[in-house]
Amino acid sequence: MNKPVILVVEDDAPVRNLMSTTLKTHDYKYLTVPTGREAIMLASSHNPDVVFLDLGLPDMDGVEVIRQIRSWSNMPIIVISARSEDEDKITALDAGADDYLTKPFSVEELLARLRVTIRRLSTMNTDGSADSSVYTNGNLRIDFPAGCAFLNEEELKLTPIEFKLLCLLAKNTGKVLTHTYITQNIWGRSWDNDIASLRVFMVTLRKKLEPYPDSPEFIQTHAGIGYRMLKVE
Ligand code: CA
Numbered sequence: 609m610n611k612p613v614i615l616v617v618e619d620d621a622p623v624r625n626l627m628s629t630t631l632k633t634h635d636y637k638y639l640t641v642p643t644g645r646e647a648i649m650l651a652s653s654h655n656p657d658v659v660f661l662d663l664g665l666p667d668m669d670g671v672e673v674i675r676q677i678r679s680w681s682n683m684p685i686i687v688i689s690a691r692s693e694d695e696d697k698i699t700a701l702d703a704g705a706d707d708y709l710t711k712p713f714s715v716e717e718l719l720a721r722l723r724v725t726i727r728r729l730s731t732m733n734t735d736g737s738a739d740s741s742v743y744t745n746g747n748l749r750i751d752f753p754a755g756c757a758f759l760n761e762e763e764l765k766l767t768p769i770e771f772k773l774l775c776l777l778a779k780n781t782g783k784v785l786t787h788t789y790i791t792q793n794i795w796g797r798s799w800d801n802d803i804a805s806l807r808v809f810m811v812t813l814r815k816k817l818e819p820y821p822d823s824p825e826f827i828q829t830h831a832g833i834g835y836r837m838l839k840v841e
Contacts, residue, residue: 728782746840
């Protein structure tokens with residue numbers, strides 16, 4: 609993959625400068641804009657590889673920017689939101705954002721999120737894993753048509769719901785999925801007790817999948833928000 613181009617959408621000049629300095633220091637190509645309207649224009653004219661999008665923009669709601677970009681592109685979008693706005697992050701993720709960063713964030717966090725996203729992009733570009741029938745990630749292998757999953761070539765004894773859950777996370781590797789999104793996909797609805805059940809199934813799935821359930825390698829928890837399957841090295 610060529611040097612990725614990052615689009616930074618942020619109206620707060622100090623944050624924008626911190627981000628551009630960080631990207632420059634780490635040799636990324638980048639563009640910055642302070643408004644949603646310009647973000648949509650540049651997203652379509654420059655086709656960036658990754659977008660960092662502040663949710664609180666002066667001219668329009670960041671979620672609307674996501675909706676507009678999603679109407680024609682799957683480019684990864686990482687939203688930037690102020691602390692204590694879990695609801696906003698959830699809305700943004702459900703509108704199609706891939707990940708989020710909470711203000712104030714460190715340079716290390718910014719770079720870590722970017723690496724996760726770029727790693728996902730390179731796998732998407734090389735093996736088109738989203739559509740292939742066999743998924744591999746580290747020692748995990750899922751055979752979608754056969755309906756089975758293997759860890760170190762040993763078959764995992766999963767219940768139908770655990771398998772569905774694993775497939776959903778795997779097909780969206782690198783992306784944070786909200787509780788609502790997951791329960792809608794598994795049970796076709798999202799009631800409070802579905803979210804409670806989801807937690808239980810996640811515990812049992814992790815016990816089977818993760819060698820060290822307390823420091824999971826594959827499935828990351830985002831407290832109050834959802835879960836994400838990580839691409840393992
Ligand atoms: Ca702002």
